[in-house]
Amino acid sequence: MLCEKCGKKEATFYYKENVNGVEKSYTLCSDCAAEMQKNGVISGTSMGADPFGQLQKLFSEDKLFGSLFNTGLKQPEARETPKCPLCGSTFAVLAKNGKVGCPGCYEVFEAELIPSIRRIHGRSTHTGKTPARFREQNERKQKIAAMEKELKDSIASENYERAAELRDQLRNLRGNDAQ
């Protein structure tokens, strides 16, 4: 998880305070924590001797994670979003629970979720294993792109016979895609 203040370094401190019923929490790297402590924004004693343990708690407690959706730091204004068509959740519900309602929520509320996701993982794009149906799609996309390039080259070099072959093959491939 990245520091919510500088957004660059790994957060190792979690600080929470409750003043007259008003709760504030910060997830910070050691430098920003030291700076905020120096400026008197957060107190030294509450940092605790066990900051990492507190950060662990952050991951396990829904409410705390929910608060991450609401930090207001560089997050886009919540749009007048419709309810998720599958589960009926609104972004306000997601922010309260700290968890999404269904797989479809990630598409509906993508813009609102991205800043929090980036803060947790330090990045926001998946690399790694994919389900078979996406592997096949990706392979087809790559094949189409390669053939389109070859078609362009064939036309440029006036190899119309090859271009016709490629055009027919592409039509077939795109036909499969449309299905």
Add this chain to the structure above:
Amino acid sequence: MKTTNWYTIQGNENDVVVSTRVRLARNLQKYPFAPHMTEGQAAEICALAREVYPEADGWEYTDFGGLTTAERRSYAEKHLVSREFAESQYKGGLLSKNSVHIMVLEEDHLRLQSIYPGFALEEAYRDVSSADELLDSRAEIAYNEKFGYLTHCPTNLGTGMRASVMLFLPACSKAHLIRGFEEQLGKIGLTIRGMTGEGSRAEGRLFQISNQITLGVTEEETIHKLSGIVEQIVKQERELRGILCKGKRDENLVRNQVRRAYGTLMYATLLQTEEMVHLYEEIRLGASLGMIENLNPVRVDEMLFSCMPNTLAASEECKTPEERDEVRAKKAREILTRE
């Protein structure tokens, strides 16, 4: 391999590594997550999971709705399910085959995990990945190209994979290295947490190292990184154990503690969980260093996992905590002295 007793089997690097687990969080595209799910949808997910992993192919299904609280918690004590799953109000079930255990209706629709004794990250990932392929071939898994596998909690997005290794680190702990490990591991997206002691990692000797980041890294990168770190820590622990027992005087100090702990286990009439865990940590070191004749670390692990409170309550005739302490003392002794 019998599915429920991984801790009775000798694993790699067993003097330091107790177990290895890899889990994948998977959800079905067309269903909402638990709080938004109807009973009918929950039943459909259970039915689908049992179709994907049928009994005819060797999968055993345990309906968690039909278990007592102690029985459910016993599965968590053996690390076969999460604590959250054992306590969950959504009574799903557990599908098991060899090293793979699949929680149906945990926080995510399915949580696939593989557990091995000792150090076996590649084997555990291989097994759980192959169970995942089976699911992929028979159901539509929730996935999008940006966020990867879609999970109830955004902390699991991406690969949905959590790989963890349980380590026995008495010497590193004694040398106060754990806090330093915490800081260093945090910088590379890994985390270490104590498994024993009242929330105090500095006092315990059993730790779990796992990955925190699941988005933007591949499964192989995570396994590779965790593997490299575990290898380094294992090496360091062994070196420090050597230093701990360097010279007759130091060796005798360690041997004295180990054999006193063993003596207590041999003659105790009543044994509480907390004391058993403390004695476990003493004699596991002794067993790893060959200080107790005919006792290896696996047998000591078997004692620990077989004598946890809910496991005893679920399997033995003991109604009160006092009866349980008596049964625990007897069972621990039986396991340690078994031929």
